[in-house]
Structure formats: C-alpha cells, structure tokens
Amino acid sequence: MEAAATVLKLVLLRAEPKTIIQMGSFVYHTLFIDGITYLCASDNALDTVTPSAFLKNVSETFLRNPLMSQEHFSPSNAVATDFQQVLGKYMMKYNKNQEDSLISALKSQVTDVKNVMTQNIDKILEREERLNIFTDRTDDLQTTAKESQKTRKILGRIWWKHFKKITVITMAILLSVIIILLSTNVIPT
Numbered sequence: 360m361e362a363a364a365t366v367l368k369l370v371l372l373r374a375e376p377k378t379i380i381q382m383g384s385f386v387y388h389t390l391f392i393d394g395i396t397y398l399c400a401s402d403n404a405l406d407t408v409t410p411s412a413f414l415k416n417v418s419e420t421f422l423r424n425p426l427m428s429q430e431h432f433s434p435s436n437a438v439a440t441d442f443q444q445v446l447g448k449y450m451m452k453y454n455k456n457q458e459d460s461l462i463s464a465l466k467s468q469v470t471d472v473k474n475v476m477t478q479n480i481d482k483i484l485e486r487e488e489r490l491n492i493f494t495d496r497t498d499d500l501q502t503t504a505k506e507s508q509k510t511r512k513i514l515g516r517i518w519w520k521h522f523k524k525i526t527v528i529t530m531a532i533l534l535s536v537i538i539i540l541l542s543t544n545v546i547p548t
Contacts, residue, residue: 362387363398370396379407390414393422413449420445 366387370378380387388410390397397414540546 363400366398367396370398377411386410388414390418392418395421397421417446417449420449 362382362385366380366382366389369380370389370391374391376391378387378389380389385400385402387398387400388407390411395418397418399410399413399417401410537546
C-alpha cells in the first residue's frame with residue numbers, strides 16, 4: 360500500500376494522462392481520465408501493452424456505471440462490491456492473456472532459435488560438402504602427382520636404356536669405321 364500511495368503522489372505531481380513507474384520488483388501503470396486515476400501493478404517490466412489495455416477497459420466500465428454519472432460521486436459499499444467483481448473478471452482475463460502472450464512470445468523465441476539453428480546446420484553441411492569436394496580434389500591431385508612421378512621414373516629408365524643403346528651402337532659404328540680404315544690403310548699404322 361505504501362508503494363501505491365507513493366506512486367499516486369508521483370502521478371499527481373507529474374499530471375500526465377499515462378505514467379509507468381518502477382518501484383522495487385513491480386511496475387506501476389496509471390491512467391488519468393476525468394479526474395480519476397486508475398492504477399495497476401505488474402511484475403513484467405517488458406509488457407506495457409497488457410496493463411494499458413486493462414486500465415482502459417476498467418476506466419470505460421467504471422465510467423459507464425450509472426452511479427458514476429452523478430454530480431457528486433461518493434463511492435458506496437454497493438458500488439465497491441459490484442466493481443470488485445468487474446475488476447476480478449478483468450484481472451482474470453488480462454492475466455490469462457498475459458500468460459498466453461508470454462507463452463506465445465516463448466514459442467516465437469523457440470521458433471526463432473530453431474530457425475537460426477537450422478540455418479547454421481545447413482551452412483555447416485554446405486561447408487562440409489565443399490570440404491569433401493576439396494579433399495577429393497586434393498586426393499586426385501596427389502594421385503596424379505604420384506602417377507606423374509612414376510611416369511617420369513619410367514621415362515627416365517627408358518631414356519637411359521635408349522641412351523645406352525645409342526652409345527653402344529655409336530661406339531660400335533666408330534670402332535667398325537676405325538677398323539675398316541686401319542685395314543684399308545687409309546689411316547697409316
């Protein structure tokens with residue numbers, strides 16, 4: 360009650376149609392219409408829509424009451440009792456709506472997280488696929504390099520064999536020519 364009294368004093372000093380004041384663990388919402396201040400407290404600092412709608416409906420219902428249209432309104436016990444039932448109904452309605460909106464907000468957050476996780480998994484799978492392609496290409500290049508080395512070794516062996524044959528044949532031809540030239544005395548001995 361002390362907090363409500365403090366909030367009402369602050370609201371009267373500010374003289375604004377709507378105010379939101381946080382005190383302790385509660386957020387106090389006020390609505391000032393036709394000289395009457397409507398006040399409610401909530402424990403959810405993030406939700407300002409629900410308390411504002413609650414206060415608007417309460418004020419409209421209160422002002423529609425025939426006893427309120429009298430020039431000098433003085434709340435009687437009968438009016439207070441009737442209005443307690445109205446307040447109770449609105450409180451049930453808006454608390455249920457708030458729970459539903461919290462559940463909806465949580466579901467929305469879960470859906471958002473799920474979507475982000477799905478996107479991240481898709482990106483990871485794409486990266487893995489590209490990495491597999493890169494790995495396959497690397498393996499192919501390594502295989503090609505090994506085959507190329509083997510081919511070079513084989514070509515090197517073949518070249519040496521041909522070089523040896525050509526060298527032997529060239530030496531044989533030169534030796535034959537020298538022998539022929541020596542036997543025909545073209546080259547004096």
